[in-house]
Amino acid sequence: MLSTSSLFSITSSSSSPFKRQWNYDVFLSFRGEDTRKNFTGHLFGALIQAGINTFIDDWELHRGEDISTELLKAIETSRIAIIIFSKNYGDSRWCLDELVHIMKCRKEMGQHVLPIFYDVDPSHVRKQNGCFGKAFPQHQLRFAPEKVCKWREALTEAANLSGWDLQNVSNGHEAALIQRIVEELINKLRKTYLSTTNYPVGLETRMNKVNLLLDVGGNDVVVIGICGMGGLGKTTIAKAVYNENFHCFQGSSFLSNIRESSREPSGQVHLQEQLLSDILLKKVKVGSIDRGIKIIEERLCQKKVLIVLDDVDQMDQIYAVAGKRNWLGPGSRIIITTRDRHLLNKLQVEKVYMVENLNEEESLQLFSWHAFKSSYPENDYVQISKDVISYAGGLPLALKVLGSFLLDKSPSEWRCELKKLQKFPPNQVQEILRLSFDALECNEKEIFLDIACFFVGKEREYVAKILDGCQLFGEIGMRVLVDKCLLVIDASSKLQMHGLIRDMGREIVYESAQREVAKCSRLWLNEDVYDVLDMEMGTDAIEGLSFHSSSSKETHFRIEALAKLTRLRLLNLRYVHVSGCYKNFTKKLRWLCWRGFPLRCIPREFNQENLVALDLRYSNLKKVWDEGKFLNLSHSHSLCKTPDFSKIPNLQRLLLKDCTSLVGISETIGHLQNLQLLNMEGCTNLKGIPENSSKLMCLQVFILSGCAKLDKLPKNLEEMVSLTELKLDGTAIKQVPPSIVHLKNLKNLSLADCRGSSNTTLYSLVQSWVWGNRSPRLLPTSFIGLNSLTSLNISCCNLSDDVIPSDIGSLSSLHYLNLSNNKFSRLPSGISSLSRLQYIHKSSVTPRATKRFESFVFFSLPSLGSHTMREYEPL
Numbered sequence: 001m002l003s004t005s006s007l008f009s010i011t012s013s014s015s016s017p018f019k020r021q022w023n024y025d026v027f028l029s030f031r032g033e034d035t036r037k038n039f040t041g042h043l044f045g046a047l048i049q050a051g052i053n054t055f056i057d058d059w060e061l062h063r064g065e066d067i068s069t070e071l072l073k074a075i076e077t078s079r080i081a082i083i084i085f086s087k088n089y090g091d092s093r094w095c096l097d098e099l100v101h102i103m104k105c106r107k108e109m110g111q112h113v114l115p116i117f118y119d120v121d122p123s124h125v126r127k128q129n130g131c132f133g134k135a136f137p138q139h140q141l142r143f144a145p146e147k148v149c150k151w152r153e154a155l156t157e158a159a160n161l162s163g164w165d166l167q168n169v170s171n172g173h174e175a176a177l178i179q180r181i182v183e184e185l186i187n188k189l190r191k192t193y194l195s196t197t198n199y200p201v202g203l204e205t206r207m208n209k210v211n212l213l214l215d216v217g218g219n220d221v222v223v224i225g226i227c228g229m230g231g232l233g234k235t236t237i238a239k240a241v242y243n244e245n246f247h248c249f250q251g252s253s254f255l256s257n258i259r260e261s262s263r264e265p266s267g268q269v270h271l272q273e274q275l276l277s278d279i280l281l282k283k284v285k286v287g288s289i290d291r292g293i294k295i296i297e298e299r300l301c302q303k304k305v306l307i308v309l310d311d312v313d314q315m316d317q318i319y320a321v322a323g324k325r326n327w328l329g330p331g332s333r334i335i336i337t338t339r340d341r342h343l344l345n346k347l348q349v350e351k352v353y354m355v356e357n358l359n360e361e362e363s364l365q366l367f368s369w370h371a372f373k374s375s376y377p378e379n380d381y382v383q384i385s386k387d388v389i390s391y392a393g394g395l396p397l398a399l400k401v402l403g404s405f406l407l408d409k410s411p412s413e414w415r416c417e418l419k420k421l422q423k424f425p426p427n428q429v430q431e432i433l434r435l436s437f438d439a440l441e442c443n444e445k446e447i448f449l450d451i452a453c454f455f456v457g458k459e460r461e462y463v464a465k466i467l468d469g470c471q472l473f474g475e476i477g478m479r480v481l482v483d484k485c486l487l488v489i490d491a492s493s494k495l496q497m498h499g500l501i502r503d504m505g506r507e508i509v510y511e512s513a514q515r516e517v518a519k520c521s522r523l524w525l526n527e528d529v530y531d532v533l534d535m536e537m538g539t540d541a542i543e544g545l546s547f548h549s550s551s552s553k554e555t556h557f558r559i560e561a562l563a564k565l566t567r568l569r570l571l572n573l574r575y576v577h578v579s580g581c582y583k584n585f586t587k588k589l590r591w592l593c594w595r596g597f598p599l600r601c602i603p604r605e606f607n608q609e610n611l612v613a614l615d616l617r618y619s620n621l622k623k624v625w626d627e628g629k630f631l632n633l634s635h636s637h638s639l640c641k642t643p644d645f646s647k648i649p650n651l652q653r654l655l656l657k658d659c660t661s662l663v664g665i666s667e668t669i670g671h672l673q674n675l676q677l678l679n680m681e682g683c684t685n686l687k688g689i690p691e692n693s694s695k696l697m698c699l700q701v702f703i704l705s706g707c708a709k710l711d712k713l714p715k716n717l718e719e720m721v722s723l724t725e726l727k728l729d730g731t732a733i734k735q736v737p738p739s740i741v742h743l744k745n746l747k748n749l750s751l752a753d754c755r756g757s758s759n760t761t762l763y764s765l766v767q768s769w770v771w772g773n774r775s776p777r778l779l780p781t782s783f784i785g786l787n788s789l790t791s792l793n794i795s796c797c798n799l800s801d802d803v804i805p806s807d808i809g810s811l812s813s814l815h816y817l818n819l820s821n822n823k824f825s826r827l828p829s830g831i832s833s834l835s836r837l838q839y840i841h842k843s844s845v846t847p848r849a850t851k852r853f854e855s856f857v858f859f860s861l862p863s864l865g866s867h868t869m870r871e872y873e874p875l
Contacts, residue, residue, distance in 0.1 A: 027078035034086035115163035228355035231397030251279030342483035357394025370403025452505030469612030718742035809833025
């Protein structure tokens with residue numbers, strides 16, 4: 001199995017511009033005349049004797065070579081730089097130039113820098129005073145100010161680092177201190193850098209985000225999570241962070257592949273022993289998990305340590321090595337890489353970095369390094385390279401595997417391989433991704449396969465109800481998939497899945513049937529479905545099926561082909577005609593999505609007692625029978641009559657969008673006590689809504705936009721206690737019922753372009769709410785009661801200045817107000833009290849009003865405090 005520790009690379013290459021090589025363990029920077037023949041000479045001898053490869057200028061440089069170039073190269077290829085600050089160090093421009101380059105390498109390459117203050121006060125170095133201040137007046141006269149400034153900055157930065165202070169030390173003590181320095185260097189060098197990648201494209205950006213969470217300087221014990229789907233490079237990022245920070249701790253340990261290691265006999269004991277051996281720098285045996293926990297707690301409770309737990313999938317794996325934060329000393333850090341966000345939640349890990357996919361530019365660069373050994377594709381391969389990275393979806397593992405596989409192949413071979421990948425994803429990628437699937441429970445696996453085959457892009461609630469109807473506990477199962485990084489729910493509550501994860505699920509379906517199409521549990525490819533239905537060779541193994549024909553060429557099957565699928569739960573057809581008797585059709589069907597349903601009515605013999613969701617958009621229906629919890633008949637232009645809703649009291653969503661022949665709604669709509677959404681947008685011939693529709697107490701979203709002939713609403717709107725959104729744009733509504741002010745949950749009210757509002761003002765509307773047919777005698781009725789309203793759109797209603805109640809300021813939650821295309825010359829007087837108002841749309845006001853209106857928008861609203869007001873363009 002391919003290790004995820006090298007997700008950004010596949011082979012070492014000398015042509016890589018990113019590969020770092022260390023030629024020396026230690027670089028010594030010192031002033032020769034001060035310490036070459038005493039301290040520095042003794043330290044150099046001790047380092048060589050200890051086997052530490054050390055650079056010192058008079059040993060390594062050859063006569064005739066450019067000294068400055070050689071020194072710079074030696075600094076760049078040394079793992080550790082030791083700076084010996086002596087009294088005359090600051091006099092030498094060579095020493096100061098060395099120092100500047102050392103500090104640059106520390107910042108850019110992660111080099112470790114250790115200062116030694118030899119008979120010098122560290123504060124003198126830091127502030128360039130005392131003995132270090134004598135040389136700088138001369139430097140300022142001889143050298144450019146920018147150069148002197150860089151020297152000062154480097155001295156200050158270096159003097160702030162942790163090192164050794166050797167002031168007033170006798171010869172005997174000096175020898176002991178040199179020995180201590182050598183021992184510490186041995187320990188640091190023993191902590192070898194972990195191998196990360198030859199091509200760290202995008203790595204630095206992601207590493208920096210984790211470093212911000214790490215906050216090495218803090219004293220609390222902090223746990224950081226690095227989470228994401230398999231193949232994203234979590235391990236690579238963790239290694240890079242470890243390499244950059246382990247020297248800041250008294251001890252460190254990187255425990256890799258914990259998932260696999262824990263499965264071995266005594267696996268957790270071995271992890272405990274590795275942890276202790278790494279940190280204590282000696283071999284430790286613990287014997288059992290309980291004894292290991294005790295030793296970890298006793299030996300590490302006073303140490304500031306860095307521990308990385310890589311690829312964790314169970315709580316007990318963490319508890320065995322770092323179960324409680326008080327096991328470790330102040331300032332310790334634990335980094336956990338995992339695919340399971342829920343595991344981090346159980347640990348109450350607040351600092352979590354969710355790893356992002358590579359963007360298009362990063363993807364192309366990483367792919368190119370593997371496919372062409374350069375940062376950009378060759379000319380003949382640019383477009384097909386972009387096709388490959390589109391397939392890979394920003395997954396580093398896939399980009400690496402595909403790039404290496406396509407290396408040295410011709411464009412025609414590339415095109416052939418890319419076509420094959422659509423059906424046979426690369427094994428190396430699938431093996432990594434499959435680990436997450438294998439960790440799921442049986443119920444969760446079924447949900448994952450259903451979504452991968454049929455429900456990507458569908459709404460979360462819609463799919464959850466269907467899965468519940470299949471006894472799969474959809475909401476809980478989808479939550480698990482999200483936590484395992486196998487599923488994403490986007491901002492619009494739709495299910496999204498990385499293309500390679502989706503393909504992995506579909507490949508599992510094929511594998512489980514040993515690639516015999518008729519035995520697959522789910523079928524989604526048109527050619528496979530066509531063969532099964534046309535040849536009527538389906539079996540009871542098939543639980544889900546999807547077939548899409550074009551609207552211009554309808555495909556025909558016999559009902560007998562579907563009747564053989566006795567365990568069919570999910571059926572998705574598009575512009576398909578099925579002839580025959582529906583009597584023997586399976587009763588297990590929970591979801592029927594049949595776009596372009598060809599029949600004028602649904603056959604009565606078609607058993608639908610277990611149906612949960614029915615989607616018959618673009619159908620030829622003229623009448624309907626009873627349905628399940630979801631009914632979507634949108635774009636059914638021939639539909640003129642709705643079904644008897646009393647037979648389907650559990651309906652939750654009713655979509656009749658763009659049913660242009662629909663004139664009215666059945667009075668039985670009042671029976672839908674569970675209805676949450678009613679969308680009749682674009683029903684241009686709809687003339688009325690039954691009065692008893694106000695009894696829809698669970699209704700949350702009511703959309704009537706574009707119902708051009710609709711001129712009134714039910715009077716008792718206050719009974720719709722759950723209503724949060726009411727859209728009446730483009731209707732002929734003349735008067736909103738007065739009961740609307742009692743809708744305490746209403747957040748979005750849109751009356752834009754209400755054609756019945758011509759010569760009618762909102763002012764008179766509001767008056768009628770209280771006074772009925774009488775003329776108002778006092779102030780107009782207030783907006784008090786609509787405290788939840790966040791959006792009010794009354795654009796294009798031909799309204800004038802006196803229509804808005806003065807207490808519009810009582811709309812305490814309002815943040816969007818659209819007044820455009822009316823006859824206003826000023827803003828409503830109470831608008832300055834709208835403390836949460838963020839957007840006001842005023843474009844296209846009448847020429848008469850423009851000048852005054854703009855003055856109100858931009859100059860008369862500072863009373864709104866810190867809230868930013870700006871023109872809001874039409875949506």
